[in-house]
Amino acid sequence: MSAPDPHVSPRLTPADHRALSDEAKRDPQAYWRKVAQRLDWIEWPNKIHDATNGWFADGTLNASVNCLDRHLATRGDQTALIWQGEEADNIIRMTYRDLHERVCRMANVLREEGVKRGDRVAIHLPGVTEGIVAMLACARIGAMHVVLFGGFSAEAIADRLADSGAVVAITANVGRRGAKRIPFKATMDTALGLRPLSVRRLLVVSVTDDSVPMQTGRDAALEPLLEAAMPSCDAETMSANDPLFLLYTSGSTGKPKGIVHGTGGYLTWASYTQEMVFDHQPGDIFWCTADIGWITGHSYVVYGPLANGGTILLFEGMPSSPHPGRWWDVIENHKVTTFYTSPTAIRALMREGDDVPDARNLSTLRVLGTVGEPISHDAWTWFHDVIGKGRCALVDTWWQTETGGIMISPIPGAVKEKPAAATLPLPGIQPVLVDEKGAPIDGAAEGVLCIDGAWPGRALTIWQDDGLFQTTYLKPYPGHYFTGDGARRDEEGYFWITGRVDDVINVSGHRIGSAEIEDALATDHAIAESAAIGVPHDLKGQGIVVYVVPRDPSAAEMESRAVKAITAKVGRYAVPERVLVVPDLPKTRSGKNVRRLMRKIACGETEGFGDLSTLANPDIVPTLIEIAQRATS
Incomplete structure (x- = not known):
């Protein structure tokens, strides 16, 4: 493979973006018909979209074929997947031909295990190639994959296995996280023993030489089965609206929601957005x-x-293990051009200092991206200036599990960036701001973010509960898709995400987004990270409690610095009732702050927190409780 060119010109211009947006709004049927041509269809869809039948209803295709087979004639020997293990010299490179064969073998193994079209297959693996192979194998035979995050507790896994009705599960003997071993198989064994489940076969990937107990008749080592399987496998012909996968996301009640995405619409949207937003070259x-x-x-x-x-590149390890700058080493060694990560990770990397990335050659980078939460001005600037050297595009993307892909984002060459702004919607997306009664708000304003109209990537439903899907997303503001987020639109039409609607704090009638307070705190470089929480207040309705993590644990006067930053940036009305200086914030393993937990602790609760196994740092909880109790004593 030839070396990537970091100086290639972007695909789109501002004029292109305006023209595409106008075209999509003027004649959406014609626009999405043209976009659908980016996929290979077995039966071309003549029905593009209608409210009753959804997207591309009479079209048929296969997602695995679109990701693999159609590339074999022109790029069969191109590298499709680079896997970087924890050790620097542990690298696997798979061409499209290699990946296709591996996926076909996996698909044949699943068929031999009796998996048929419409069945669910649970995938519970660390960052190894078999996870991607298993997803594409499920797509190939028409089974729905249900990928389970490796940090889930046995109880959380059992809940999802029971709800999905998975018939086969794939796990690992162990996972590797630095020097630690994560007991994947043991956790799955516990989950399968908690209650009667429909899983009849457990396939085990050997990530290390560690031996694990195998239950006779149920468990089987995967690798020997793959070696014995045929290297070719006919693909199922799927309707565009046949489910591709089931993915669980947290619900407001704490019960996970199984979000169902279809085949044709979702794959169209994933392909369209990846090329456009990241200027794929x-x-x-x-x-x-x-x-x-x-x-x-x-x-x-x-x-x-x-x-x-x-x-694509898949990395088994952690950002700073075994030494600071491990991620930058991976970028330098593999000549990464596009780097998409979370603000949480960026903040952690900032703490290591500028000299760590400065010691690496990151000149191949062309596009940087962030996802998962609003990014602060401070973190955006560091990422842009220190990592991107001011020459890389930086796309701060807004979207959700339910939207299937990116909805609002800068586009290299076409939509100018503003630090910490989500900026403009992609062509074909029509965001609207509404007030609490659902009335649209025009011009520069702040309100509830909804989406008008339809787009191919939207989820089909919630598994076995379409009523909940309707109630959650479509009924709160009839005629609109309700995102659950608040947003501000500036004079140029750029959107700024202010946080979840339930993260908007109402202090004496002043609605203050948690992101607004956190952005203010980020202006003080002594503060590495923060979270603003609303708590009940007898006089004001709600008061504000902020958690701050200092860059230097020995720094003094952090409380007064935090108050000063908020007062200067937001105003006196936003001054917090309490400032809790803490060593870390509780986060999920995907990097999101667990605000519900921080809210409970700030309100004086010391138990009833539910399952904490999905936290990356559960040991921080007793420390936060102790600090909060001292602050109120």
């Missing part, structure tokens, strides 16, 4: 750091880049 090395257990991993580790014939 031949020769790109695309690294999205997300776990495949989350939607970002589905859309931008697997389906989007591979549908577009790209080269």
